[in-house]
Amino acid sequence: MPLVTSEEMLLKAREGGYAVGAFNVENMEMVKAVIAAAEELRAPVMLQTTPSTVKYGTLETYAAIVAAEAEKATVPVCLHLDHGNSYELAIAAMEAGYTSVMIDGSHETFEDNIAVTKKVVEVAKTKGIPVEAELGKVGGKEDDLEADADTNTDPQEAKEFVERTGVTSLAIAIGTAHGFYAGTPVLDKERVSDIKALVDTPLVLHGASGLSEEDVRECVARGMCKVNFATELRVAYTDAVKKLLAEKPETYDPKKFGVVGMEAVKEIVKSRMLMCGCDNKAE
Numbered sequence: 001m002p003l004v005t006s007e008e009m010l011l012k013a014r015e016g017g018y019a020v021g022a023f024n025v026e027n028m029e030m031v032k033a034v035i036a037a038a039e040e041l042r043a044p045v046m047l048q049t050t051p052s053t054v055k056y057g058t059l060e061t062y063a064a065i066v067a068a069e070a071e072k073a074t075v076p077v078c079l080h081l082d083h084g085n086s087y088e089l090a091i092a093a094m095e096a097g098y099t100s101v102m103i104d105g106s107h108e109t110f111e112d113n114i115a116v117t118k119k120v121v122e123v124a125k126t127k128g129i130p131v132e133a134e135l136g137k138v139g140g141k142e143d144d145l146e147a148d149a150d151t152n153t154d155p156q157e158a159k160e161f162v163e164r165t166g167v168t169s170l171a172i173a174i175g176t177a178h179g180f181y182a183g184t185p186v187l188d189k190e191r192v193s194d195i196k197a198l199v200d201t202p203l204v205l206h207g208a209s210g211l212s213e214e215d216v217r218e219c220v221a222r223g224m225c226k227v228n229f230a231t232e233l234r235v236a237y238t239d240a241v242k243k244l245l246a247e248k249p250e251t252y253d254p255k256k257f258g259v260v261g262m263e264a265v266k267e268i269v270k271s272r273m274l275m276c277g278c279d280n281k282a283e
Contacts (some may be wrong), residue, residue, distance in 0.1 A: 003070050006078045006100035006226070007130040007168050009044040010202040013225040018277035019205070022046035023269055024082060024230035026053055028065050029258040030237060033265035038075045041270055041279040045075065046100065046226065048082035051089060063097035075282035080132070082228065090120045094129050102171070106134040110157065117165040125166070132204060132226075135161050136173030152188055159198040169202045169226060174219070176207035187211075189218050196223030204228065208272075216275050229272050233265050240264035 136153030
């Protein structure tokens with residue numbers, strides 16, 4: 001089926017008490033693997049690319065690959081710009097065929113974050129495309145941006161931010177980090193419930209790679225409607241290729257690397273979808 005937007009799938013997730021898995025993809029093989037996992041589990045799915053991935057492969061190339069694979073799928077597939085770092089990139093993604101965008105102004109002041117988010121929302125509304133924003137700072141490294149310390153999202157600020165910007169989903173900071181964790185993360189799960197009580201907009205959990213199943217499930221139960229997974233997919237893909245080369249160093253056909261990489265990614269995506277509870281939620 002054609003690509004769909006994230007708005008309906010996230011609102012359904014909010015009503016149904018589950019989360020949609022959002023998976024960062026780097027190449028054609030990862031796109032195929034994520035959609036194959038969604039098909040097997042009958043799950044709605046979001047595929048996303050960051051600015052560095054887009055710089056590597058271009059918006060148009062990823063949009064074409066994902067649209068072609070989604071066309072063959074029987075479950076809803078959305079293509080999302082993850083951590084859009086400028087107004088220009090967010091607009092370019094919509095024009096290239098992305099069906100959902102994130103504008104990340106979380107490294108700006110509260111007022112500047114509102115200003116840039118509002119600007120993107122105004123254009124997106126005319127195109128019927130939903131917009132995710134981020135409030136508070138998620139720790140760790142995401143592309144070239146690095147947060148030194150976590151600044152968890154303030155519930156009242158979240159309410160004001162959503163009201164003033166009109167975003168359709170909001171990524172909040174509760175102590176998670178991008179990349180893998182150096183130690184055991186301490187999550188402020190109560191904060192998810194506090195923000196959900198004040199904000200009607202679906203909430204998004206960033207930095208889920210490496211979190212325990214228990215942590216993810218509790219965050220979803222408290223109101224997270226979209227959960228992002230990136231680092232562990234890259235690791236699964238690369239480890240599978242390394243294993244093949246260690247066992248069969250004479251392998252030179254890139255397709256062989258792709259096959260083992262896809263299988264590894266598909267398995268981890270399926271386990272994360274089950275964790276989010278989005279299996280059998282596709283219509």
